[in-house]
Amino acid sequence: MRTDKHIPFNWPNMTGKELHYIAEAHFNGRLAGDGPFTKRCHAWLEARTQCPKSLLTHSCTAALEMSALLLDIAPGDEVIMPSFTFVSTANAFVLRGAVPVFVDIRDDTLNLDERLIESAITARTKAIVVVHYAGVACEMDTIMAIAKRHGLKVVEDAAQGVMATYKGRALGTIGDLGTYSFHETKNVISGEGGALLVNDPKLVERAEIIREKGTDRSRFFRGQVDKYTWQEVGSSFLPGELVAAFLWAQFEEADSITQRRMASWETYHAMIEPFEAADRLRRPILADGCQHNGHLYYVLLSPQVDRHAVLEEFKRSEISSVFHYVPLHSSPAGLKYGRAHGNLNVTDAVSEHLIRLPLWVGLTEEMQQRVVNTLGKALALI
Template sequence: MKILFNKPYKSGNELKYIADSIESGKISGDGIYTKKCHDFLENKFGYNKALLTTSCTDALEMAAILIDVKPGDEVIMPSYTFVSTANAFVLRGAKLVFADSKKDHPGIDEEAIETLITSKTKAIVPVHYAGVACDMDKIMELAKNYDLFVIEDAAQAIDSYYLGKDGLKKPLGSIGHLAAFSFHETKNIISGEGGMLVVNDEKFLKRAEIIREKGTNRSAFFRGEIDKYGWVDVGSSFLPSDIIAAYLYAQLESLEFIQDRRKSIWNRYDNAFRGVLDSKHDITLPFIPSHATNNAHMYYLVCSSIDERKKLLAYLKSNGILAVFHYLSLHESKFFNGKHEGLNLKESDRYTNCLVRLPLFVELGEQEQDFIIKHINEFYKKK
C-alpha cells in the first residue's frame, strides 16, 4: 500500500466553473468567480472585505505595505513558521524579532510577546498554527496598549474560530487589523496556488484595492466612481486569474463536506493515539486550547528526539507511508545567521527537530488510515 501525504480534493464542479469563466470572456483578475468567492467569504465569515490574491505570500506582502513598514521597524512573529511570514516584512526593510513557541503547541507564546516590544515595534504577526487560534484577546490588548498593528497569518486557519472572553465566537482572520489566508493545494480549501487578504480595519480598504491593482485606482474606475484611472501608489499585480477563482469557488461550495470529512479523519487519529502514545512513549499530541476550535488542518506527533523522528519517518516510508516534518526555525536559518539577537528559542527548535505530520486529506480511506495507525503503533512497540 502506498499512502501519499496529501492529495488535492476535487469537489466535482471545478472544470465546469473554469469553463464558465472562460466562456464569460474575462479570465483575468476580478472576474465573475472572484466576485462569487468574495461574496461567499464575506457572508460566511463576516469579513469586512475579502480580496483574493495569487498567494498567501502576496497577501502578507500587501499587509506589510498597508501598515507602511519601513527600514528599521521591528515586527514580532514566531520563529516556527513558513518563510513567507518573514519575507513579507524583510522586503520592506523590517527587523524581525522572533518569539518562541509554546510548550504545548507550536503557535507563538503569547506570554513572551510583551518582553520583545520596543519603541521600534510596528506589528505583531501571530500565526494560527494548524488552524488553532492564538490567544487573540491577549494579543489585541497588547496591540492597543502599545499602538501596534496585528496581522493574522491565517494561512492554515480557514473555517477555524476564536472563542473570546466576551463569549463571542469569531472566525480567525476577522480579529486583527489585517489577515492573510492560503489556498495552496495542501490546505483545507484549495485552488492550487492562491490566497486572500482580509481587511478588517476600514482605513486600509481603499488603499488595499489600489496596491492590489498595481498601484492604480482601476477598481474605483470599473465601479464608475472616477472617469479615468492612473498610478496613485506603490503596488503590484496581486490579483489571481478568474480561472483560479473558479476552482476555488467549487471548493467553497463544498466547504461543509470537506471540513466534516477532515474532522472525522483527525478524530480517528486522535482516538487511536490519545492516552496511548502520549502516556507510554513521551509523545506530544495536538493540543486544542479552550479558546480555539479545530479545523482539522493537520494531525501531528511530536517525538521525544530528532533521532526518534528520523527513525519513525524512515519506518513509515519503508512501509509506503509518506509522513513529513514541518518548519525549520527561522532564527536558525542560513539567511538569518548572525541576525538573531533574542533568547534561546528552545520550543521552536524542539518542534523543528521532533514534529511529524501525518497524511490527512479528504479521500484518505479508513483502511488506509488504519494502516498508518497500525504501523505507528508497531514502531513504538518495537522501540
C-alpha cells in the same frame, strides 16, 4: 504519485465542479482577475467571516506582502513573529526592510507565546504577526490587548486557518489584517491562491489600490472616478478568473470538506491515544475557545524516540510522513535578516521532534489504521 499501496501525505480534493466552472469562465470570455467568480468568492468570504472586505490574491504570500505595504513597513522597523513558521511570514516584511524579531512558541498549541511578546517590543516595533498553527488559534484576546497598549498593528497569518474560529470569530478577522492560503496542501484549494481579509475599514481603499498595481482601477470600474491612475506603490496581486472559478467550486463544499477532515483528525486522535499513554509521543493540544479545522495531524515524539528512524519506517511502508518547519531564527536568511528575542528552546525542541501524518479528504479509516500501525511499529509498541 498515488497508488493502491502508497499513502501520500496530501492528495488534492476535487469537488467535481471545478472544470465546469472553469469552462464557464472560458465560455464567458472572462479570464483576467476580478471577474464574476472572483466576486462570488469575495462575497462568500465576507459572509462567512464577517470581515469588512476580502480580496483574493495569487497566494497567501502575496496577501502577506500586501499587509506589509498597507502597514507602511519601512527599513529599520521591527515585526514580532514566531520562528516556527513558513518563510513567507518573514519574507513579506523583510522585503520592506524590516527586521523579524523571533519570539518563542507555547509548548501546548505551538503558537506564538503571548507571554513573551511584551518584552520583545522596542521603539522600532511596528507590528505583531501571529501564525495560527494547524488551524488552532493563538491567544488573540491577550495579543490584541498588548497591541492596543503599544499602538501596534496585528497581522494574522491564517494560512492554515480557513473555517477555524477563536471564541466564535473566524481566524483572520481579529487582527487589523488577515491572510489565507488556498494552496493545494490546504483544506480549501485552488492550486495556488490566497486572500487578504481587511478588518480595518480605513485600510480598504488602499488595499484595493495596492492590489491593482498601485492604481485606483477598482474605483474606476465602480464609476467613482472618470479614469484610473497610479496612486502609490503596489503590484499585481490578483489571481486569474480560472483560479477563482476553481476556488468557487471548493467554497461551495467548504463545510463538507471541513467535516470530513475533522472526522479523520478525530480518528487519528483516538487511535494514537495509547502511544501517548505509553509516553512515546504527545498528541495535539487544543486551547479552550478554539475550534480548529482539521488542517493537519501532528505528533511530538518523546525525546528518547529517534525521529529519523520513525520516518524511515514510514518510508519503507510507502507512507509519506514528514517533519515541518526548520526554525527561521536558525536558517541562513533568518540569521542574516532577523534576530531572536531570548532563547527559543520550545521552537527548537518542537522542530526536532514533530512529525505530520497523512491527512486529506478521501483518506479511509483503513489507511489511517495502517499509518498508526506503522507508527506503533516504529515506536516498538506493536
